[in-house]
Amino acid sequence: MAEIKIKKKQPIWPWLLLLAGILAGLYYFFVYDENDAIVDKKELVTEDTTVMPTVADEKVAEYNQFIADNSExxxxxxxSNNALLKLIAATEAVANSVNVDINADLDTARADADYITKDPMDGNHANKIKSAGEIIVQALTKVQTQKFENLSTELSDVKSSVNKIQNETLTLEQKAAVKDFFKRAGELLTNMNQQ
Incomplete structure (x- = not known):
């Protein structure tokens, strides 16, 4: 009679252990290592706290530096011309940073600022400085009422200082009033920019 050879079955448990090991390795590689990468990214983000200066920061700082360095x-x-032009630029930058449209108001102020350097002997310079200042105050009022309600006192100080500039009086005879307006406008812009 023919002999039937029976082979003993190989145990399946070593294959199951191998499969479990492979799955554990894949889990570690894809899930655990990915969580470490997420933590590392969060650490990188939280470690970099450097704040890049905005256009408003730069323009306000430039204006304040100019009036501090050039008081003559x-x-x-x-x-006066440069101070007005830098004040207009700083006012625009702050308004833009808080999405308040004031551009139309400032075109006339620029024209007034340019006018005062055309004829040094013209007696209307104070009128033009005051006119430009009043336009700038209107623009600042628009920004303050829409975005910075807590700065009404500072705005009142700026309005008061521009009102002290007298028409028909030579600018060089009222330097203190003009410089006070520039100083107070800078303080208001700085406060707006820091909020």
């Missing part, structure tokens, strides 16, 4: 008012009115 001469017959050529370069100081």
């Amino acid at each position: 008012m001469d017959l050529d009115h370069e100081f």
Whole structure:
């Protein structure tokens, strides 16, 4: 008679252990290691706390630095012209940073600022400085009422200082009033920019 050979079955448990090991390795590689990467990314984000200066930061700082460094008012009115132009730029930058449209208001102020350097002997420079200042105050009022209700006192100080500039009086005879307006406007812009 023919002999039937029976093979003994190989145990399946070593294959199950191997499969479990492979699955554990894949789990560790894809899930556990990915969580470590997420933690590392969070640490990188929280470690970098450097704040990049905005356009408003730069323009306000530039204006304040200019009026602090260049306090001499001469017959050529370069100081007043540059201070007004830098004040307009800083006002625009702060308004833009809080999405308040004031551009139309400031075009006339720029024209007034440019006018004061055309003829040094013209007696209307104070009128133009005051006119430009009043326009800037209107723009600042729009920004303050829409976005910075807590700065009404500071805005009142700026309004008061521009009102002290007298028409028909030579600018060089009222340097203190003009400089006070520039100073108070800078303080208001700084406060707006820091909020």
